[in-house]
Amino acid sequence: MYGIAWSPDGKHIISAENNSTVTLVDTFHDPDAPNKTYFGPSDTYLDHSGPVYDVTWSPDGTRVAWAGHDKIVVVISVYDGVPTYNRNSILTYGGHNAAVHAVAWSPDGTRIVSASSDGTIHIWNAQTGKTLLTKNQEGEILAVAWAPFPRGEHIASGGTHKAVHIWDTTDGHTINTYQKHTGTIFDLAWSSGSSPYIASASADGTVQVWDAYDKHADKKNILTYTGHRDAVHSVTWSPDETHIASGSTDGTVHIWGTEDPMKGSTTSLYQVGSAVNVVAWSPDGSYIASGSDNTIMNIWKAPKS
CATH class of the missing domain: 2.130.10.10 (YVTN repeat-like/Quinoprotein amine dehydrogenase)
Known part of the structure; x- marks a missing residue:
C-alpha cells in the first residue's frame, strides 16, 4: 500500500x-x-x-x-x-x-x-x-506538496536528487532550495496553518523540519528527527501542528513532538511489522492510518496532545 x-x-x-x-x-x-x-x-x-x-x-x-x-x-x-x-x-x-x-x-x-x-x-x-x-528537475520526482493558504501559489518537490525545491506555480521559478538531506526525498508535508514549515522524509533515516522561506535553513533547520532505524517514507502533521507522525522501512510509525519541551522527542511508537510506506492523520486529529508493504491498512487512536 x-x-x-x-x-x-x-x-x-x-x-x-x-x-x-x-x-x-x-x-x-x-x-x-x-x-x-x-x-x-x-x-x-x-x-x-x-x-x-x-x-x-x-x-x-x-x-x-x-x-x-x-x-x-x-x-x-x-x-x-x-x-x-x-x-x-x-x-x-x-x-x-x-x-x-x-x-x-x-x-x-x-x-x-x-x-x-x-x-x-x-x-x-x-x-x-x-x-x-x-x-x-534533476532525477526522479517522488514527492510533491502544494502549500496551503495563505501561500497557495507555492509548491515543494523532491526526489532522488536529495534536494527539496520550493517554487512558484505561476511561472515555475525557484524560491528556495533545501539541501541538508543525504538521501532520496520520499515525502513532504507543509504545516497546515500560517507558519511556513515543511517536514521532509528521506532515505537518510531522518525527518527534517525547516522554514520553507529561510535561505539559511540548511544551516539552522528547526529540528532533525533521528528516531527511525531505516529510511523514512512518509510524514504527516497533526491538525494542531504540535506533533508529526512518520513511517519507516523499519516497520514502525513514530509520533513525536514539534514544540518545546517535546521538541523532536518520541511520544508514541507503533510496531506495524512491515515496511511503512504511508501515514495519514485524520482531519479531526483522532486517528492515524498507515499503509505497509503487506497491503494492510492499520488505523489507531492518535495520542492526545
Missing part, C-alpha cells in the same frame, strides 16, 4: 494499493457508542495496469485523484462520499512519460500537480486536464 488519504470530512479513507487497485473505506459512528468509530470497505476500483503510488481528495471532498506506475492520473467525481463510477465522468491525465509518483490539489481545487520519474512536474486544470505549466 503506497497511498492513503482521508476525506476532508473524515468520513472516508481512500487507499492506493500495490496491486493496481484503489479502495474506498467508509468510517461511521455507532449511535449507542458515540466514542467508537468503525471502518469498513466500500468499493474497489481497477483503473491502473500497475501499482498505484499516490491518492488525494479535492479540498471540497467532491473528487478524488490517484496516480500510478502506468504514467497516468485518474480523477473521479464523488457525490455525498460515494464515488460516481461512470467512465464518461472520469478525467484521465496522460501528460507524463514515466511512472507518476505523487499528486496533489491546489488549495482552491481548480488545479492538480503531478510528479513523475521522468523528471517533470506538471500543473494542470482539474476539470479539463489541460497542462498549465511543466517544470523540470
Whole structure:
C-alpha cells in the first residue's frame, strides 16, 4: 500500500494499493457508542495496469485523484462520499512519460500537480486536464506538496536528487532550495496553518523540519528527527501542528513532538511489522492510518496532545 488519504470530512479513507487497485473505506459512528468509530470497505476500483503510488481528495471532498506506475492520473467525481463510477465522468491525465509518483490539489481545487520519474512536474486544470505549466528537475520526482493558504501559489518537490525545491506555480521559478538531506526525498508535508514549515522524509533515516522561506535553513533547520532505524517514507502533521507522525522501512510509525519541551522527542511508537510506506492523520486529529508493504491498512487512536 503506497497511498492513503482521508476525506476532508473524515468520513472516508481512500487507499492506493500495490496491486493496481484503489479502495474506498467508509468510517461511521455507532449511535449507542458515540466514542467508537468503525471502518469498513466500500468499493474497489481497477483503473491502473500497475501499482498505484499516490491518492488525494479535492479540498471540497467532491473528487478524488490517484496516480500510478502506468504514467497516468485518474480523477473521479464523488457525490455525498460515494464515488460516481461512470467512465464518461472520469478525467484521465496522460501528460507524463514515466511512472507518476505523487499528486496533489491546489488549495482552491481548480488545479492538480503531478510528479513523475521522468523528471517533470506538471500543473494542470482539474476539470479539463489541460497542462498549465511543466517544470523540470534533476532525477526522479517522488514527492510533491502544494502549500496551503495563505501561500497557495507555492509548491515543494523532491526526489532522488536529495534536494527539496520550493517554487512558484505561476511561472515555475525557484524560491528556495533545501539541501541538508543525504538521501532520496520520499515525502513532504507543509504545516497546515500560517507558519511556513515543511517536514521532509528521506532515505537518510531522518525527518527534517525547516522554514520553507529561510535561505539559511540548511544551516539552522528547526529540528532533525533521528528516531527511525531505516529510511523514512512518509510524514504527516497533526491538525494542531504540535506533533508529526512518520513511517519507516523499519516497520514502525513514530509520533513525536514539534514544540518545546517535546521538541523532536518520541511520544508514541507503533510496531506495524512491515515496511511503512504511508501515514495519514485524520482531519479531526483522532486517528492515524498507515499503509505497509503487506497491503494492510492499520488505523489507531492518535495520542492526545
